[in-house]
Amino acid sequence: MFISGIAFIIFAIILLGSALMVITARNPVHSVLFLILAFFNSAGLFVLLGAEFVGMLMVIVYVGAVAVLFLFVVMMLDISFADLRKGAMQYVPLGLLLAVILLCEFIALYGAWEFAPNLGSNLSDPISVASEGTNARSIGLVVYTDYFLAFQIAGLVLFVAMIGAIVLTHRTRPGVLKQSVASQQRVNPDDVLEIRKVTTGTGI
């Protein structure tokens, strides 16, 4: 118990610190690296909660795929983030003011929080890992039954995202030469070759 408490505090502090660095680091590559650190620490928090499957997914999907993709994009695009930031700086005071007001409101709300009288019966029962075996199995048990609809719609959302990405980026360029074996075989030598006699000392 004591060790997991310490681990929680360490993970949480590093998570918050690296999240802060993501938005304040000057170099965008550093931002992405801090983002990866943040993902690792949140994965650690999930493991502490006993949700090791979700924790591993965080590492595989976010660190392995998303963050590396970010890194590629940041390195390939020639965007001057310093200039972008300069334009945004003028809104910082107003934004900070609003953020502080909101923060105060939410702290006040936290102090006066009430729960519904029948909260206990509303909460869905946590699936105990001990009775269901592994983490992945217990997630599968609810995803394919209770949350069937949401799961299917999530599939459609991803499908639309894929179509959208293709629609917005794929273009057929007229000048590109592609291999077409059939038309290459069909070429008649007379159409593409011309034989000329060149007399010595003159050009064509």
Add this chain to the structure above:
Amino acid sequence: MVDFNLVPLLPEIFLAITAMGLLIVGAFHGNESTRAICWASAIGVVVTGFILLGLDWNERHVLNNMFVFDQFSGLMKVIILLGVLASLALSVRYIIQEGIERFEYPILLLFAGIGMMIMVSANNMLSLYMGLELQSLSLYVLAAIHRNSSKSAEAGIKYFILGALSSGLLLFGISLIYGFTGSVDFDVIGRSLMSVETIPQGVTFGLVLILAALAFKISAVPFHMWTPDVYQGAPTSVTAFFAMVPKIAAMGLLMRLLLDPFAAAFDQWMQIIYFVSLMSMIVGGFAALVQEDIKRLLAYSSIGNMGYALIGLVAGTAEGAGAVILYLFIYMIMTAGTFAVVMCMRRNGMAVYKISDLSGLSKNSPVLAYVLLVLMFSMSGIPPMAGFFGKLVVFNAAVDQGYYILATLGVITSVIAAYYYLRIVKVMFFDDAVDAFDKELPLARRVVMLFSVVFVLCFVFKPSPFMSMSLSAADSLFSNAAIMSAPAGDDAQSLEPAAG
């Protein structure tokens, strides 16, 4: 799961399979097949409509109570499908003329339609959010589909970023509601709110955040800033779709959310909706006065119209909810006709959007001018037209509940709005003629215009079927709330096998 029953989802499932099948056809035949795919999608939408009409419209909750099918969602889905059908019909020729005939275009329209149908049937915050995202994601892509136009790209990016922000607010609001009740199920939320004496502050905070996000989706003031830019930048056929359908779905969602789970928090949300409605009418009325671009003008007009529709919601009665449905339906049909005319504004193959381009339209193409005349009269609410009845039922519902100030201000702003609608009529009929528009008038556009004008003109002769339909749909929303507040609470579940 006891209530695993896919029958109420048949329309959505059929539409999804149609869209995926047509996508495969498109992938093999390329953009030359866009026309055929558009019409095939239109047929798919019609078949979906028939499947929907063939279903049993009694209330059913299925799939772990995530999805509800009742008269309200049924009627909203019929309206949504009509809107999608009209947008498809209007789009076919336009996207070819503009050189954006991507075969994905109709597919994305269909997916947006599926998202909207799920939205109006959502009975759980999770399915609500998923439906909303499916719809929004398709709309973001559609707004940016004209890739060679920087305005279209701007519209897409603006819509995407602000839409993502509003989704964030929505999720934050939902998390606060979950923090109070411990569930995201509408019925449970409703029961929990009924069981407390005063609505706790946390719920009010969550409600405010959810309402902010949904006000963004229906482009109500003060979350309307994106509307004129997106409407102006997106291709006109997409703008027509934006103005017609997504707002109806978002409004349906808002109505179910406020009148069903949050019925107990009426005092809280009524103030917010009151303010939003009032501001939308005022901003929509005044900002449109100075617009020169007809698409921007229609954007402000749609902001104002959402304000009028929300008046019915403020009333908080079945009559009010019925009035909202009727108002939205009439508004959708008028908008379809108006955009059909706007799409005909082309000179030498180029689209023009200035109101001054309409000068002397009555001499060059009298048919277009008279169609627009009827629609503008109807939009400004001049008596024999359908638009008048839409406003009448909404104001009536508000006056019945004693909201005299709101109704009076609604009438005043609609008079102000009448100025800019009638200015278009003045420009068309009394200004000197400029160069004529291209003569081309595709059949689909003619059909949409004809249907819209006939509906607007003939509504006065037989308004009762529409009124009774919207009222009974609204009643189903309230009967649901009554079941929920019953002590046993699980009546909806026990009804289910009998209905299924």
